[in-house]
Amino acid sequence: MARGILSYECESNPLAAVFAYRSLTAYAGVLGILAAGKGYVPLNPRFPVERSRRMLQLSGCRVVVAGKEVLARLPELLNGAENKLTVLLPDGDEGTLPEEYPQHRFVSGAEMPAGDGLSEPIVAADAIAYLLFTSGSTGLPKGVPIQQSNVCSYVDYTCQRYAVTEADRFSQEFDQTFDLSVHDMFVCWERGASLFCIPERSVMAPAKFIRDNALTMWFSVPSVIGALARLRLLSANCFPSLRYSLFCGEPLPAKYAEAWQEAAPGSVVENLYGPTEATIAITNYRWDKARSPGECVNGIVPIGWIFEGQSARAITPELKAATAGEAGELCLSGSQVTRGYWNDGERSKTQFVRLTDDPEDARHWYRTGDLVRQDERGCLFYVGRTDHQVKIRGHRVELQEIEEVIRKACGSAQVVSVPWPVRNGSGDGVVAFVSGLESLDQGQVMEYCSDFLPDYMVPKRIYLLGEMPLNVNGKIDRQKLVQLLEG
Amino acid sequence: MARLTQDELLNLIIQWVRENGQTGEFPDQKITAETDLMAAGLLDSFGFIDLVLFLEAQCGARINLAEVDPGEFTVVMGLCNIALAGMEPDPLQPPDDLAFAGAQPFSD
Numbered sequence: 001m002a003r004g005i006l007s008y009e010c011e012s013n014p015l016a017a018v019f020a021y022r023s024l025t026a027y028a029g030v031l032g033i034l035a036a037g038k039g040y041v042p043l044n045p046r047f048p049v050e051r052s053r054r055m056l057q058l059s060g061c062r063v064v065v066a067g068k069e070v071l072a073r074l075p076e077l078l079n080g081a082e083n084k085l086t087v088l089l090p091d092g093d094e095g096t097l098p099e100e101y102p103q104h105r106f107v108s109g110a111e112m113p114a115g116d117g118l119s120e121p122i123v124a125a126d127a128i129a130y131l132l133f134t135s136g137s138t139g140l141p142k143g144v145p146i147q148q149s150n151v152c153s154y155v156d157y158t159c160q161r162y163a164v165t166e167a168d169r170f171s172q173e174f175d176q177t178f179d180l181s182v183h184d185m186f187v188c189w190e191r192g193a194s195l196f197c198i199p200e201r202s203v204m205a206p207a208k209f210i211r212d213n214a215l216t217m218w219f220s221v222p223s224v225i226g227a228l229a230r231l232r233l234l235s236a237n238c239f240p241s242l243r244y245s246l247f248c249g250e251p252l253p254a255k256y257a258e259a260w261q262e263a264a265p266g267s268v269v270e271n272l273y274g275p276t277e278a279t280i281a282i283t284n285y286r287w288d289k290a291r292s293p294g295e296c297v298n299g300i301v302p303i304g305w306i307f308e309g310q311s312a313r314a315i316t317p318e319l320k321a322a323t324a325g326e327a328g329e330l331c332l333s334g335s336q337v338t339r340g341y342w343n344d345g346e347r348s349k350t351q352f353v354r355l356t357d358d359p360e361d362a363r364h365w366y367r368t369g370d371l372v373r374q375d376e377r378g379c380l381f382y383v384g385r386t387d388h389q390v391k392i393r394g395h396r397v398e399l400q401e402i403e404e405v406i407r408k409a410c411g412s413a414q415v416v417s418v419p420w421p422v423r424n425g426s427g428d429g430v431v432a433f434v435s436g437l438e439s440l441d442q443g444q445v446m447e448y449c450s451d452f453l454p455d456y457m458v459p460k461r462i463y464l465l466g467e468m469p470l471n472v473n474g475k476i477d478r479q480k481l482v483q484l485l486e487g
Numbered sequence: 488m489a490r491l492t493q494d495e496l497l498n499l500i501i502q503w504v505r506e507n508g509q510t511g512e513f514p515d516q517k518i519t520a521e522t523d524l525m526a527a528g529l530l531d532s533f534g535f536i537d538l539v540l541f542l543e544a545q546c547g548a549r550i551n552l553a554e555v556d557p558g559e560f561t562v563v564m565g566l567c568n569i570a571l572a573g574m575e576p577d578p579l580q581p582p583d584d585l586a587f588a589g590a591q592p593f594s595d
Contacts, residue, residue: 200525201525201526201535201557201558203532204535205552207552207553208555208556230540231539231550231552232551438544466537467534467536467537
């Protein structure tokens with residue numbers, strides 16, 4: 001793969017794309033691109049093609065490694081592609097593509113050169129290892145380049161923390177367009193362990209897969225626990241092989257952590273937190289069934305402590321350190337934090353800043369937009385997004401507080417509230433959504449809320465949904481909920 | 488609750504998928520007993536869970552996916568057979584009200 005990329009790459013481009021899905025080519029593509037001394041840009045055939053095409057264009061990639069599983073979608077991607085591309089098809093045949101798209105070059109598996117004599121690439125520490133795109137507020141995907149040094153820092157720390165050995169058997173749940181997949185692949189491969197790619201149809205109900213493959217390392221979003229519970233696939237000690245169970249990507253309800261710990265009693269359960277800009281995860285909290293329930297706030301597990309060697313601060317809107325217990329925007333700095341966005345100096349200037357309360361501090365800090373509290377011990381508690389802290393009829397309201405009361409009232413952990421209707425940036429009231437229940441007595445829940453919340457925080461309406469809408473990364477899509485109200 | 492026949496159950500599944508599945512891109516897509524609902528893009532994993540819970544509610548079955556290959560239960564006929572098996576009383580299990588909670592659900 002690496003030889004093929006180097007042979008056909010006509011320009012010195014630091015990046016190449018992988019268009020594949022949970023296949024051998026998906027993994028070989030990532031490794032081949034890195035072995036060619038370039039960074040990889042994952043494209044997801046499950047995304048709308050327009051989004052993938054935009055990512056290809058923004059990245060400037062001229063080489064695409066494509067798996068046979070995406071051959072049917074390849075023409076859509078190539079239609080309107082602005083750059084002349086070289087498409088490597090290691091396990092596929094180009095068929096009529098060369099005639100249909102004469103402006104691009106296609107290389108079938110049979111035409112790929114042998115890898116003899118390929119030497120290990122010399123790659124600078126600040127070279128890009130991968131470029132991921134997250135949703136951007138402007139409507140264009142936002143490129144986050146992660147350097148080799150960022151990834152090495154994460155992988156070294158994590159391998160040591162979890163004492164990974166070649167006997168370990170890692171889950172691979174996440175799509176490659178979600179940066180948590182980098183943990184699965186590279187923490188695993190760093191120590192010569194085995195990686196088990198979970199078939200798409202088992203991603204949300206992987207119980208049998210975990211048992212059949214005697215996995216020792218689990219990593220997923222917390223929603224998987226809820227899905228397994230609904231299907232009655234969690235039982236005491238049903239996952240005896242697991243050594244570590246890591247959850248990341250969205251708040252972890254205490255109820256989920258308890259249920260998983262019971263299902264995997266021999267496993268250490270940890271809640272990880274980290275934005276893409278800080279490389280996979282940068283804080284962790286180890287669940288302790290005796291101590292942790294008392295440390296949860298609003299039924300949510302703390303995000304815990306910053307990784308050794310990295311730095312975290314909660315700051316005020318004036319970019320000064322928040323005091324212990326005061327809510328502030330989480331800022332991150334250290335060897336895991338990227339330097340800025342891809343070809344977006346303006347946004348980088350806004351999000352990567354110097355703090356004003358310490359003139360000696362020359363570090364750049366990434367403003368996460370996540371609101372946290374830090375206690376005297378340094379433990380971080382996720383409170384919400386800075387943009388989800390809302391004003392309701394002039395009162396400052398934290399939506400998680402409302403959600404926790406509703407959780408208690410209805411017995412479901414899947415609760416989201418949004419300010420609604422919103423006028424001039426301030427909400428007139430709150431509307432809530434609940435899923436995971438067959439029925440809901442709205443009046444009863446609202447009455448319960450009235451017992452605990454001031455009237456401006458009591459939801460005006462509570463909708464019962466079959467499932468919460470999720471975004472491409474499996475997180476609850478609040479925007480979609482607002483759209484439901486608007487629609 | 489009257490026990491559903493295989494044909495009734497197949498129709499129930501197909502009807503539910505037509506009403507709730509992701510048929511937007513291909514509204515005329517034919518759904519048969521042999522259709523793999525996830526491979527065909529008609530259901531994602533969350534939609535599939537909804538379908539299973541719907542079937543349990545409709546036919547009083549306890550659909551046990553603990554030891555079933557995913558390649559089997561995402562095909563209409565495979566899911567139908569698992570649901571039918573779930574409607575059979577299990578001679579090794581005590582009735583529900585006496586059952587030991589081996590796979591205890593929790594309300595999420």
